[in-house]
Amino acid sequence: MIRFYILLFMMCLTNSCASKQETSSQPDENQIFAGTFVVNTLYGRLIEGDDIIMKINDRTSKVSGLAACNTYNVAFTQKQEKITFSHVVSTMVICDDETMKKERRFLNIFTGIKEFNTKGDTLILYNEGKEILKATRFIF
Template sequence: MKSLAASIFVSFLFLACSSAKKNASDSTTEKTISTLDGKYLVTQLNGENVSEHNITMEFDKKNKKVSGYSGCNTYSSTYTVSDNGVVIDIPMATKRYCPDLGDLEKDFFKALTSCKTTQLKSDQLLLNGMEGKTLLAGVKE
């Protein structure tokens, strides 16, 4: 009987801990999303400084959209909220031809849609890939 009571107690303890973790995660995600709202200038793409190209990301939390300038074209996409931040869908972009910036734009869109985790540090936004590597870094304007 004592072992049954102990098993039940341990089960409730695990349930309480996992519920507290989930609530904390939900709260953190909601805080991330609410502070994410606004316009960011992309400063790094895959570890390289791209500040001179004026790439931007503007997050609209009400409509869950992200849009901006990709170095050559303007773009727009939607995003969804995950436990680790945001997941950005494949963007639509204008079709301007920029031969010198084609690879930059392609790399930007690849990084944008490969984001797995989102971090906000003061006014800096970090979008990280699967292994935690920072794909995009930006500062709030």
């Protein structure tokens, strides 16, 4: 739980240091896939706890965060609702078996994700039309 609070503090600090940019009245399709999300479901199963965090930066095309035990980073390429991810890089801390199992299930999704959709504050990742992950935007 302490890792969650550390990550939350780092995200707040990062966001507060970012320079303000002008907002356009025109929607930018690249702005859709951005924000900080807490993962709720993987492969249709509810995830217990709030220990899987996705911080999506559309300017650097990277996803980073906490994957139950370790921090991770993965680059992506997006074109409208289509998306592909590069190889995941993560730290190598060993946690209890159940946490490590949950983490592996999460980190393995990036190899198969092909599409995404956002509905309000919900992000959904798909592989060939099948829902793989659902996450809720984390609002500070």
